[in-house]
């Protein structure tokens with residue numbers, strides 16, 4: 214288990230676009246493991262590689278403490294509906310705000326075995342996928358926040 218330092222809002226790396234992963238090697242697998250460890254340590258539901266200072270298209274998500282997704286080069290290929298809910302970010306502690314997101318998304322990604330996967334998501338999982346994929350473009354939820362909320 215290895216924890217990585219979280220980059221916080223104001224760090225310019227959070228504003229950069231991440232690069233595609235071309236080869237899934239031990240280094241990539243270690244980064245994904247460390248991302249999951251770091252996410253769980255901070256009680257988060259998702260983490261993107263730029264948040265630990267790595268500009269690669271890597272995301273980990275676990276919204277129900279049951280299904281850990283390690284996504285390589287994730288891409289939203291379909292989205293529909295609209296939902297408003299509050300969200301936060303491990304890189305922006307102590308701030309929460311309402312963001313409009315699609316209520317349903319289909320994401321395509323490569324898993325740790327190199328297999329192409331497709332996942333249909335709704336609710337919190339869909340929201341989390343959108344939030345984490347935004348990180349790969351240098352976008353933070355506060356850019357899209359319509360209203361700041363307490364707690």
Ligand code: NI
Nearest residue numbers: 301302303304
């Ligand atoms: Ni975030």
